[in-house]
Amino acid sequence: MPISIIYTIFLYKNKFMSDKNLKENTKTAIALEYNPDVDEAPTVIATGKGILADKIIEQAKSANVPVHKDSKLAGTLSKLDIGEMIPPELYEAVAEILVFVDAMEKIAAKKAT
Numbered sequence: 001m002p003i004s005i006i007y008t009i010f011l012y013k014n015k016f017m018s019d020k021n022l023k024e025n026t027k028t029a030i031a032l033e034y035n036p037d038v039d040e041a042p043t044v045i046a047t048g049k050g051i052l053a054d055k056i057i058e059q060a061k062s063a064n065v066p067v068h069k070d071s072k073l074a075g076t077l078s079k080l081d082i083g084e085m086i087p088p089e090l091y092e093a094v095a096e097i098l099v100f101v102d103a104m105e106k107i108a109a110k111k112a113t
Contacts, residue, residue, distance in 0.1 A: 029053035030077040031060065032086070034098065041085040042094055047078055066101045073097075 028049045034042035046056050060067055073093050077086065086094055 027053040028078050029056040043085050044080045068097050
């Protein structure tokens with residue numbers, strides 16, 4: 001069974017409006033899919049910012065896909081293209097999150113029985 005996970009984060013970018021320096025809150029969502037029986041590494045299956053990020057998160061929640069916030073990792077992952085596997089230097093960081101997601105799914109399964 002494939003494991004899918006979505007990273008949602010809040011990235012702040014400096015914007016100039018009305019001659020004032022304001023920070024704009026830009027939400028970014030990245031969806032990864034990983035099937036250890038088939039895939040070499042997790043693959044980016046969706047990415048988006050702003051309204052598109054909200055839609056990705058909404059889809060994840062409606063499908064009961066775990067959502068994890070990690071701004072640094074999401075910032076790095078958002079640079080990848082859809083269909084691209086994560087690079088080896090991110091394996092450890094993503095693996096830690098996949099272990100967390102697996103543990104949460106096991107807890108949820110115990111509560112359901």
